[in-house]
Structure formats: structure tokens, C-alpha cells
Amino acid sequence: MNEQLFFAxxxxxxxxxLDEQDSRHCYKVLRKKAGxxxxxxxxKGNAIRGVLLETTPRRCVAxxxxxxxxxxxxxxxxxxxxxxSHPQRLEWMLEKLTELNVTNIFLLKTERVQPLHYKxxxxxxxxxxxxxxxxxFYMPALEIEKxxxxxxxxxxxxxxxxxxxxxxxxxxxxxxxxxxFEKNKKNxxxxxxxxxxxxxxxxxxxxxxxxxxxxxSNNRLRTETAAISIVNGIHxxx
Amino acid sequence: MNEQLFFAxxxxxxxxxLDEQDSRHCYKVLRKKAGxxxxxxxxKGNAIRGVLLETTPRRCVAxxxxxxxxxxxxxxxxxxxxxxSHPQRLEWMLEKLTELNVTNIFLLKTERVQPLHYKxxxxxxxxxxxxxxxxxFYMPALEIEKxxxxxxxxxxxxxxxxxxxxxxxxxxxxxxxxxxFEKNKKNxxxxxxxxxxxxxxxxxxxxxxxxxxxxxSNNRLRTETAAISIVNGIHxxx
Numbered sequence: 098m099n100e101q102l103f104f105a106x107x108x109x110x111x112x113x114x115l116d117e118q119d120s121r122h123c124y125k126v127l128r129k130k131a132g133x134x135x136x137x138x139x140x141k142g143n144a145i146r147g148v149l150l151e152t153t154p155r156r157c158v159a160x161x162x163x164x165x166x167x168x169x170x171x172x173x174x175x176x177x178x179x180x181x182s183h184p185q186r187l188e189w190m191l192e193k194l195t196e197l198n199v200t201n202i203f204l205l206k207t208e209r210v211q212p213l214h215y216k217x218x219x220x221x222x223x224x225x226x227x228x229x230x231x232x233x234f235y236m237p238a239l240e241i242e243k244x245x246x247x248x249x250x251x252x253x254x255x256x257x258x259x260x261x262x263x264x265x266x267x268x269x270x271x272x273x274x275x276x277x278f279e280k281n282k283k284n285x286x287x288x289x290x291x292x293x294x295x296x297x298x299x300x301x302x303x304x305x306x307x308x309x310x311x312x313x314s315n316n317r318l319r320t321e322t323a324a325i326s327i328v329n330g331i332h333x334x335x
Numbered sequence: 336m337n338e339q340l341f342f343a344x345x346x347x348x349x350x351x352x353l354d355e356q357d358s359r360h361c362y363k364v365l366r367k368k369a370g371x372x373x374x375x376x377x378x379k380g381n382a383i384r385g386v387l388l389e390t391t392p393r394r395c396v397a398x399x400x401x402x403x404x405x406x407x408x409x410x411x412x413x414x415x416x417x418x419x420s421h422p423q424r425l426e427w428m429l430e431k432l433t434e435l436n437v438t439n440i441f442l443l444k445t446e447r448v449q450p451l452h453y454k455x456x457x458x459x460x461x462x463x464x465x466x467x468x469x470x471x472f473y474m475p476a477l478e479i480e481k482x483x484x485x486x487x488x489x490x491x492x493x494x495x496x497x498x499x500x501x502x503x504x505x506x507x508x509x510x511x512x513x514x515x516f517e518k519n520k521k522n523x524x525x526x527x528x529x530x531x532x533x534x535x536x537x538x539x540x541x542x543x544x545x546x547x548x549x550x551x552s553n554n555r556l557r558t559e560t561a562a563i564s565i566v567n568g569i570h571x572x573x
Contacts, residue, residue, distance in 0.1 A: 100555075275572070314435065319468065322435065326567045329563070329567050330567065333564075334571075
């Protein structure tokens with residue numbers, strides 16, 4: 098359980114350098130020294146084994162000894178979700194979606210989304226941190242403040258027989274996920290409305306784009322809870 | 336989506352009083368006045384319709400007009416989970432478990448649980464707030480700092496043919512939830528280890544108590560994420 102994965106951008110050179118935060122962790126918490134082996138990912142599927150050459154509290158450099166390209170997941174899972182109105186809920190949602198292994202996250206600016214103050218750099222840090230924590234080698238792509246159509250357009254770039262789109266509905270009469278779920282698709286797409294949900298015209302757009310409405314719970318779920326629920330549900334159905 | 340549910344303890348009398356926080360919300364945010372109708376739950380399954388007699392920023396009192404006992408859920412879902420080591424993660428987990436409709440939450444003090452500072456009153460407030468938000472009438476029961484055996488003993492108080500116990504395992508070779516899930520049980524029990532997981536002797540105790548180990552993800556999930564995942568998964572399998 099104490100396995101440790103670092104993150105660093107990798108240009109293909111012989112040396113790889115941890116950023117200041119990872120360097121501090123490597124040096125101060127893990128007390129790694131020159132000669133110790135560490136495992137690094139670039140978030141693009143590479144598992145990089147490096148041997149530390151130099152460790153200081155601000156800068157750790159390793160020599161790259163081995164690069165293994167990790168297999169891609171059997172399917173992609175992309176989610177479009179109305180931006181939560183509270184920065185803390187947004188951050189928490191990104192952490193959990195990353196832990197639960199999504200491929201693409203579109204934060205949607207739909208008609209009922211309230212303006213939200215957030216720092217994009219901080220959101221990226223949260224995603225990287227969750228990726229390392231959950232020992233993953235692929236970093237989810239994050240798209241911020243996109244219109245709903247950006248997500249449905251993205252959905253349509255995938256082959257019709259290889260994709261399934263599912264949209265969380267507040268209508269309790271909508272079918273359950275497991276009853277409409279199609280196994281063995283290569284690409285899954287989940288849509289979750291913001292606080293106050295999608296508008297009727299947005300619902301029509303979603304439905305005509307080929308997304309199935311599904312019911313996730315008998316209770317009223319917050320946006321971030323519904324997002325976690327649908328992603329977790331799709332993985333567990335596989 | 337703007338439906339509002341208040342919480343108040345109810346003694347059976349003709350009048351019901353909101354606490355200070357709910358009174359403030361009722362008066363200041365919703366601008367309710369004497370004569371307006373509000374919906375209240377006592378967390379014990381009662382949906383109480385009241386007509387406001389008096390509203391002030393600190394105290395709202397309603398006359399009870401109707402009490403409807405809401406149907407019990409078709410099954411109970413109890414979770415025993417190692418206490419997260421971070422108060423914010425603990426609070427967040429309680430909010431989400433409540434939103435996702437659990438019946439009993441045992442926060443377990445297992446061998447690898449770190450001491451944690453928390454305020455019990457605050458935890459209860461979080462649960463009440465999530466219950467109101469998600470429009471539920473039954474409040475999850477919270478048991479704090481219990482040994483693992485308290486949860487397995489509780490499991491054994493239910494009839495063998497009416498219960499199923501499932502334990503989240505870090506072993507990726509463990510079967511998926513859907514392959515061992517038994518439909519139409521009356522009582523489900525989920526177990527999730529703390530950071531660092533259960534010890535081997537704890538694992539033996541869990542297994543000999545009749546819990547099935549299941550794998551929830553290929554990734555390493557944080558305690559609170561695993562707890563949400565297993566609860567959500569059980570509901571979606573039903």
C-alpha cells in the first residue's frame with residue numbers, strides 16, 4: 098500500500114527531473130538518496146524506472162533506466178458534467194473522477210451553470226495528485242467551460258457501433274443503468290447536469306444526440322455525486 | 336429541483352419547531368411567512384406537512400397538519416469503514432454515503448487506523464444536511480470508533496438467508512461485485528479497510544465472518560472513494 102508513483106513531464110532524454118513538490122516529497126518524506134530507484138509516470142501511459150542521481154529538497158534528478166508503455170484501458174470513459182457551483186465540490190469531483198479512471202472530463206457551461214471562480218493550474222495539480230495516488234499511468238484530459246455541444250460533438254467523432262452515451266436523469270421513471278448498458282463498447286460517454294439540471298431544450302439536444310436517459314438513484318443527488326455514481330456504475334457493469 | 340425539506344425532532348405534539356439554522360434558512364433565504372406550508376422530516380421516516388404559525392430569523396414554528404410515514408427502503412445497506420485519517424475526507428464520505436442512502440454507518444477503529452480528531456456534533460450535522468439535500472426521510476445511524484468485531488457481530492444479528500456481506504479487496508484477482516452479488520436480499524453489508532487496509536488477521540476475521548471479498552477497481556482507491564464505490568455499486572445492482 099505504500100507504493101509511490103511520481104509524475105514528471107518526459108522529453109525522451111536520459112535524465113528526468115521531478116518538480117519541486119515531488120522533489121520535496123522524495124527527499125523529505127521518503128528520504129530517498131542517490132542510487133535509490135523511483136517509479137515515475139508522464140501521464141501518457143509510460144511507466145519510467147529511474148535511479149536517482151541527485152536529491153535535494155528542491156530538485157531530484159534520476160537517470161532513466163527503463164520505460165514501459167502501459168496498456169491502454171479496454172475502453173475509454175468520457176464525462177461531460179455541469180460545473181459544480183462550489184470550488185471545493187469541483188475539486189473533490191475531479192479528484193474522485195481521476196481515481197475512478199476516466200479518460201476525458203468536460204466541465205460544461207450549460208444554461209443553468211452559475212459563474213465559478215477557480216484556478217485552472219490548481220485543477221491540474223489535483224488531477225496529477227489523484228493519478229499518482231491511485232497508481233495510474235494515464236492522466237485524464239480536462240476541458241474547462243465548454244458548451245454542451247462540444248461534448249455531444251466529441252461523442253459524434255466516435256464510431257456509432259463502438260460508442261454508448263448515457264445521461265443521468267432526475268426522472269425516477271427513467272430506466273436503471275444496468276438495463277440499458279451495452280457491454281463491450283470501446284467508448285462510453287456520461288452526461289450529468291449542473292445544479293438545477295439541464296433545461297428542456299438542452300435535454301432535447303442530448304436526447305437527439307443519441308444519449309440514453311438513465312436514473313441513478315431514488316434520491317436527489319448533487320452534481321458531483323451523480324458524476325461519481327455514473328462513472329463508477331459504468332466501470333462496475335463491465 | 337428547488338424542493339425544500341427541513342429537519343426537526345418531533346415529539347408527537349401539535350406544533351413543531353425548526354432549529355436555529357433551519358429557522359434562519361426558512362426566514363431569510365426562502366422568505367417564508369406565517370400561513371406558508373413547509374415539509375419537515377424527523378429522520379425516522381415521517382414526512383410532516385406543517386403550516387407556519389410564526390417566523391423569526393431564530394425560530395420558526397409550524398402547526399402539524401399531516402404526517403405521512405414514508406415506506407422503508409426495499410433493503411437495508413450498512414457499511415463498516417476504516418476511519419479516514421483526514422477530517423475533511425471523513426466529512427465528505429459521510430455526506431456522500433448519506434446522499435447515496437445507507438442505513439447504518441460504522442466508523443471502524445481497526446489496527447491500522449490513525450487517531451483522528453473530529454467533532455461528533457459536526458458529523459451529525461453533515462448527515463442531517465445531506466439527508467435534507469437529497470430529500471430523504473430516513474437518517475442513517477452513525478456508530479463511531481467501533482472495533483471491527485462490532486460490525487461483524489451486527490452482521491450476524493440478521494438472518495443468514497436475508498443478508499449478504501461484501502468486503503472491498505485490494506487484490507485485483509478478487510471477483511467483481513456483479514459476479515458475486517446476490518439479488519433480493521433484505522440486508523446488505525459492505526466493509527472497506529482504512530488507509531493501509533485491514534491487517535492479515537483482520538482479513539481472516541472478515542472472511543470467517545462470511546463476507547465475500549470483491550475487487551472494486553484496477554486502481555488503488557482511497558478509503559472514502561472505495562466506500563462510495565461499493566455502496567453505489569450495490570444500489571445499482573439491485
